Amino acid sequence: MTAVEPSTDWTRKTAAEMAAALNAGEVTSVELTQAHLDRIAAVDGPVHAFLHLDPEGALETARKVDEDRAAGVELPVLAGVPVAVKDVLVTEGLPTTAGSRILEGWVPPYDSTVSAKLKASRMPILGKTNMDEFAMGSSTEHSGYGPTHNPWDLERIPGGSGGGSAAALAAFEAPLAIGSDTGGSIRQPASVTGTVGVKPTYGGVSRYGAIALASSLDQLGPCGRTVLDTAMLHEVMGGHDPKDATSLDEPVPACVEAAMQGATKDLTGVRVGVIKELSGEGYQPGVEQRFEESLERLKAMGAEIVEVSCPSFEYALAAYYLILPSEASSNLAKFDSVRFGMRVEKDTVEKTMLATRAEGFGDEVKRRIILGTYALSAGYYDAYYGSAQKVRTLIQRDFAAAFEKADVLVSPTTPTTPFKLGERIDDPLAMYLNDVATIPANLAGIPGMSLPSGVAPEDGLPAGFQILAPAHEDARLYRVGAALEASLTEEWGGALTAQAPTLPINTAEVAK
Amino acid sequence: MSSLDRSDVARLAALARIDMTDEDLDRLSGQLSAIVDAVAKVAEVAGSDVPATSHPIPMSNVHRADEVLPSLPQERALSGAPEAEDGRFRVPQILGEEA
Numbered sequence: 163m164t165a166v167e168p169s170t171d172w173t174r175k176t177a178a179e180m181a182a183a184l185n186a187g188e189v190t191s192v193e194l195t196q197a198h199l200d201r202i203a204a205v206d207g208p209v210h211a212f213l214h215l216d217p218e219g220a221l222e223t224a225r226k227v228d229e230d231r232a233a234g235v236e237l238p239v240l241a242g243v244p245v246a247v248k249d250v251l252v253t254e255g256l257p258t259t260a261g262s263r264i265l266e267g268w269v270p271p272y273d274s275t276v277s278a279k280l281k282a283s284r285m286p287i288l289g290k291t292n293m294d295e296f297a298m299g300s301s302t303e304h305s306g307y308g309p310t311h312n313p314w315d316l317e318r319i320p321g322g323s324g325g326g327s328a329a330a331l332a333a334f335e336a337p338l339a340i341g342s343d344t345g346g347s348i349r350q351p352a353s354v355t356g357t358v359g360v361k362p363t364y365g366g367v368s369r370y371g372a373i374a375l376a377s378s379l380d381q382l383g384p385c386g387r388t389v390l391d392t393a394m395l396h397e398v399m400g401g402h403d404p405k406d407a408t409s410l411d412e413p414v415p416a417c418v419e420a421a422m423q424g425a426t427k428d429l430t431g432v433r434v435g436v437i438k439e440l441s442g443e444g445y446q447p448g449v450e451q452r453f454e455e456s457l458e459r460l461k462a463m464g465a466e467i468v469e470v471s472c473p474s475f476e477y478a479l480a481a482y483y484l485i486l487p488s489e490a491s492s493n494l495a496k497f498d499s500v501r502f503g504m505r506v507e508k509d510t511v512e513k514t515m516l517a518t519r520a521e522g523f524g525d526e527v528k529r530r531i532i533l534g535t536y537a538l539s540a541g542y543y544d545a546y547y548g549s550a551q552k553v554r555t556l557i558q559r560d561f562a563a564a565f566e567k568a569d570v571l572v573s574p575t576t577p578t579t580p581f582k583l584g585e586r587i588d589d590p591l592a593m594y595l596n597d598v599a600t601i602p603a604n605l606a607g608i609p610g611m612s613l614p615s616g617v618a619p620e621d622g623l624p625a626g627f628q629i630l631a632p633a634h635e636d637a638r639l640y641r642v643g644a645a646l647e648a649s650l651t652e653e654w655g656g657a658l659t660a661q662a663p664t665l666p667i668n669t670a671e672v673a674k
Numbered sequence: 675m676s677s678l679d680r681s682d683v684a685r686l687a688a689l690a691r692i693d694m695t696d697e698d699l700d701r702l703s704g705q706l707s708a709i710v711d712a713v714a715k716v717a718e719v720a721g722s723d724v725p726a727t728s729h730p731i732p733m734s735n736v737h738r739a740d741e742v743l744p745s746l747p748q749e750r751a752l753s754g755a756p757e758a759e760d761g762r763f764r765v766p767q768i769l770g771e772e773a
Contacts, residue, residue, distance in 0.1 A: 491690060
């Protein structure tokens, strides 16, 4: 194929624009899907956002959507728009590893509810995205298959655990992606890649078929480059599922409507609470500067800015790193060399299990399983796990009091712009601090969004703005987020990701 | 509260069914000890008057409709197994020679 420059680079469009163009007959799903597969071939080598690609499956879905559209069949709103799926979701017929060597080559015999919903929505699945092993990490450096690199600077982390999904968006390899957020794994990668990500209310999206990390914290959610795109995917993913006992039996929030309302830039009467404890020491000056500027923009659109205090947040990180390992140590007991995944054969089943888990799990997984085993063991349970659960109550009370004074709460998503790969890998405690602002939402089950607030002046790298809302009020995130985005992109002349440096193109792959 | 030493980590690793070399124990026990010291602060604020929260959105008695639904066929349930025989998961012997 000769490299004829197409008149429109479809990979640069928003998902909403792609959906509209498909409807208007300006492009086919096969063309859109192929454009993204070509882009992946051209740039994913050094980015490494994907663990597995499914070009045939994606193009087959696209072809059928095009045929049905031509035949006048009524189609779901995102039909034909490609999507990338975090490797934490089981996908029938596609390898699923959760970033772990212990599941290398495993092909699940069933679909997660979210995978099934993407298929029912007729969205071509491009492939599975890289992640920290079992979603334990904030940099994807704990992936069993090598790290993902940040498209803004290939020497820097793309965040984690959903660094693959966020990098795929920032590199224009996919317009939409699925994430999972246990302590910030959707929001922190969005922050450091200049993209958008939402953790819905706990129970808002079914977790059936999502490989569990910490069951009282895990939530699946949508990732996109714009607030509206993210809202559209949220509505596809959400809803009650009898297969997940924690699934909320209530209608999906009206995310798209809220995003459209927000885009009119009228926030009259909206009370925005700034969380006092999530600023100051440890927060990079440029991140705080962009945050303050964003607050001014919200104010200019009619919002009332108030300060709120959440004193128990000081204990959130500690509580999280007891609750998460405790639940993970139990959830990961299923990797026993018997029913699926790796087996390192020894003469007895117990020795086989010991050897398999030694070889199959990476260091961070081992650390957290041991920590969880300790926190749950006799004599320590009350002091550790029991106390952590009490802290959880205190954090919920802090949020309840704060939401008396404000409709949404805000903070920087993560204290810094992306750091260099390798910088914190040997210092687990420094790594854990990435999630200090995102963890409280998981402990309380409330929804949260991260969207770009700009690039920090000192390093030119993306900073994120976090919005939190009370449980069940996910729509508020989209209203306030879309308003801020509209105000910022007016000044930038487009999405922040358009400012990311050009990635090296692998011409050998492109020529194929 | 005491922090973790090397022998604690060895015992916990055995409970969690993860083989550890001496090198693993050297590397992980120092890190784990620092983490345990950092998280122990939860006990400072958790008074006896504070109830515990196990799930963020409380729910109880969640049932689905009592209907028979299709389940995975045996062949597919076994499809990912490292080893299967006669429609069952096959494992190495359960008890060692010494048992």
